[in-house]
Amino acid sequence: MKERIKLFKKLIYIIIPVIVLVILFEVKARNIENGFELKKSLFEENIDNIEVLILGSSHAYINLNPEIINEKSFDIANNSQDLYYDYMLFDKYKDKLKNLKCIILSISCFSLWYDLNETPEKWRKFFFKKYFDINPRNNLSLSEITDAKSYSYAFFYRLENVFLRSLSTKTFSFGCDMNSYGWNTDTDNCAIDSTEFSIEKGKERVNFINSLVNKYNYLINKRFIDELKKYANNNNIN
C-alpha cells in the first residue's frame, strides 16, 4: 500500500504543475485577439447604419470589398461559413438591421451541398457559439466532446503558439486582417497563391472542393436561402 501511495503522490507532483501551466496558457490565450471577436465588434458598432449586408464563405470574405459600394455596407462573410451560419447570423441580427436595403448572399459552386460540420474547418463552430451564440447545426460528436480544442483557447491556438507569443515581442492575432467593413485584407489568405499556381495544385483544390459536396445537404441549405428570400421580400430588401 505504501508503494501505491508513493506513486500516487509522485503523479500528483507531475500533474499539478501541468494543470497550473495549462491555466496560465489559457489565460494568455484568451487575451489573443481573434477575427470572430473583431468582426462581431465592428459589425455591432455599425449595425444601425448598414444598408448592404454581405453573407457567404471565404469567396465573399476575400472578394467582396464593401468599401467600394456606395451604400454603407458590411461583409459578415467568413472563411468556410456555410449557409446555415449565414442564415443564423442574419436571423440573430435582422431586427437590429434597421436600414438594411440589400442582402448579397454569395453562393459558391459547393454552397448548396456544403456543411461546415463535415469539413476539417469544423472547429469554427466553437467561435460561432462563443461570439455569436449560434449553436452548431448538429450535436457535437464524441470526438469533438473529448477534444480539448472544443473548450480551450490554449489548445485551440496550440500551446506552442501561445508559448512562442509569450517569448516574442511580435503581436499574434488570429484572423484579424480585415478592414472596418469586415473585408479580408490578408493577401496570403487565398485558396491558391497565383504565383505558385500549378496543375497539381489546381487538381488538389478541385478535389478539396469536391470533398465538400454532400448531396444530402441540398434541401436543408436551400431552405436557408428560401427563408432569407422570404424575409427580404416581406421587408422590401433587395
Added chain:
Amino acid sequence: MQFNTIIFYLSLAVFIFIYFVLRNKQRKLLLLFGNLLFYLSFGVQGLVVLISILFIIYIFGIVIEKSSNNKYSLVSGIIFVLIFLVLFKYYNFFISVFYNSDNLLPVSKLSSPIGLSFYTFSSLSYLIEIYRKRIKAEKSIFSLAQFITFFPLIISGPIEKSYNLLPQFSENKEFDYERIKSGLIIITLGIFKKIVIADRLADLVNKVFNNPVEYRGIALLVGVILFSIQIYCDFSGYTDIAIGIAKILGFKISDNFNQPYYSKSIKEFWSRWHITLSIWLRDYIFLPLAYTLTRRLKNKPFIGIKAESWSYFIGIWVTMLFCGLWHGANWTFLVWGGLHAFFLSFAFATIKYRRRITKSVGIEKSTLDKYTKIFLTFIFISFAWIFFRANNLNDAGYIVMNLFSNFNTVSVMRIFSSSTNLYIVILLIIILEMIHFIQRKEGLLVFLNKRPLWQRWGIYYSFVFMILIFGKFDSATFIYTKF
C-alpha cells in the same frame, strides 16, 4: 483508440488502477477484456478476423503437436492464417499485377484490420515453434487469447515470440513501484518521440513527399533526411510506449530498436531496426531457405560461386522482397525491399575488397573509419526510405533524379515555413541525440537514478512540458499501424 490520444491515456489510467486493485485471477480476465475492448475500438470487422485467427491457431497448434505427419498440419495452419492476410492486404495488388483487372472480392473491398500483419506473424511463429517442438501447444484458449490479443503489442508489435511472452501470462503480477516508474519514463520518452518529434517532422515531410515536383535539390535532400528521422521517432516512439505499458502491467517485452542510425553497415542496421521483425524473417525465412539451398547444392560451387554465397544471395533477396511486401502491397515497398537486398548482397560480395582498401589507406578500425561507415550506411538507408515513403514510383523517381539538381536554400525554408520552426526542429534533434548518447553510455534509467532529486525532477518536468507545449495532439496515426 491510438496510443497518441488523450482518451487512450485516460482509459489506460483507469485500466491500470483496476488492474492492480484486483487479484491475480481476476486481473487476467480484466486483461483479456481490456485487450478485446481496445481492439474493438478500431471496428468490429477487425475483431472478427482476430478471433478467427485465434481459433485457427488454437486448433492447429493442438493438431500439429499431436499429428504424426505434422508437416502437413503446419502447412495447412499457415495457409489458413495467411488467407486473411492475402484477402485483406494482397488480393487487390496481385489481381492488378497479374490480370490488370479491378475484379475484387467483396472482402477485399474492406479495409485491412489494424495490426493484421503483426498478429499474423505472431500466430505463424506460434505454429512454427510448436512444429519445431520448442513450445507446447497451449491447451487453454484463454491463455492463447491473452498472447495474441495483448493490447500493447497488437497494433504494431514488437512481434513477440510465443516462447518469450506466453509463459508471462501465467505469472503473478505484483505492484512494483520501481517497475511502474520505469514504465512511465519509457512511455514519456515514446510520447516525446512520437508527438513532439515525429508528428512535427511529418508536416514537413508530407509537404515534400505529397508534392515532390514543387521541390528540387537540397529541399528534397532535407525532406528525405527528415523522413529518416520521422519514421525512426514514429516507430520507436510507438515501441517505447508499448514496452512501457507492458512493463507497468508486469510484462517484459523484447526491444525493437537499438539506435539503428548508428549502424556501421546495412547488416548491422537490420540487427538494430525493427529487431523483432528481423529475427522473425531470419528464423522463419532466411535461415531455412539458406540451409535448404546449401544442402541442395551439396556445399559445392555452382558457376564458380561458392554454395554458401548462392545461399546468402538467394536467401537475402527472397527475405528482403518478402519484408518489403510485408509492409504493404505496393511496388514502392517491393523496390525498398529490393534495394536493401542489393545493398546486403553488394556488401557481402565486396567485404574482402573493402577491408583491403581501408587497410591500405591505414584507417582500419579507426574513428574515421567508424564514422565514415555510419555516415555511408545512413545515406544508403535514407536513399531506400525514398521508395518507402513516396506515394508511387514516379514520385520516387523524380526525387532520386532531382536530389542533387539545385542547391538553392530558399526552397528549404518553404518546407519549414518559418525560421522558428527550423530552430525548434534542430533543438529537438539535439535533444534526441542527447538521449541517444545517454542511452549508449549508461542507459536512461540508470542516468536518471544517479541524478540528485532536483535534477531528476527538472528532467521530468522538462519532458512533460515539452510534450505539452510542442506536442501535436491532432491524432496523426503511427506510420506502422498501416502495416
